[in-house]
Amino acid sequence: MSQAASRSIQALVARDYGQPPTVEWVELEPPGAGEVRVRLQAAGVCHSDWHAVTGRLPMPMPMVLGHEGSGVVDAVGAGVRGVAPGDRVVVTWVPSCGACYWCLNGSSELCAEANRGAVDGTGADGRTPLSWRGAPLHRFSWAGTLAAEAVVPEAAVVRIGGDLPWREAALLGCAVQTGVGAALRSPIRAGDTVAVLGLGGVGLNVVQGARIAGAARIIGADPVAWKGELALQMGATDLVGSGQDPLSAVLDLTDGRGVDVAFEAVGSVALMAAAFNVARRGGTAVMVGVPDPTEELSVNAFAFPSQEKTLTGSWLGGSHPARDIPRLEALWRAGLLQLAPLLSHDYALADAPQALQDLLAGRVARAVVTFPDR
């Protein structure tokens, strides 16, 4: 049931690396085969959007930013069977193909086809549904949710219940899947001690994921005081704050032993090394933050055999959205997953550039663009 004409919509556009994004009128084609059009109700702003602007995440320009959101399906292309117009959905950014080596081996977050489209900015048919000033316009990893509407593959949307508010739902697209998923798929066992270095939108979700996984002690580290306070609400039991070295502070808090599982949730190479070094002998360090792709990480090689340490990583929290978003929704409904405390600031789409600036300045946990006129 696709509609013939393309539409003019407003979207947050990054023109080129290093240039400040601006809100522009762009053209959006109707959904093609296997695609759905979503009228956005809320969209989160993530540090990764900024990494695309700076080129730290190399992606094709120009592009519409945004990779988590919630909204209503208002049209579907040929062959779409899982959703219909009127459905409430979350939009997420790894629409796995279900057929590649990684999809068939339980790591759909690493899907080859999803990764290809994220890097070159085109859909399965080699096109992008967006254009701007007559030229192709790309979108952040198949999504492009910082826009009034988005045309995405069916696999990029997951239906949600009517009781989940739009702003809370938007966070399930990236921050919550990534953070909670990283903790739930880590080796945390009930009673463990955990450290989370960096308490932004993802780190705070690692904290609550660790609580859900049964960690008895959760040490959160961030120099920004209000983020520490929020981490206590999400389940942190100890804080390492400004003026403290995370490595020595976490070791002090654990009598020099270190933690069972350590997470880095910023993408800082120095903090990644610290996470490895605060993991106890036999412990695991999980890298969740996104570093600059040109950077190298240096850790002590002897620690691998002599201390049996594991160093590993997590992408989208190892999530398969169609499987895991309903589980996150169930955790929220059971009162185990907190979403509202992450929502401190709302913005209109026209103010999305400011939302990015406030995120960078550490003023917000998760900035959310809402569409209150709907």
Ligand SMILES: [Zn+2]
């Ligand atoms: Zn993100």
Ligand SMILES: [Zn+2]
């Ligand atoms: Zn695949």
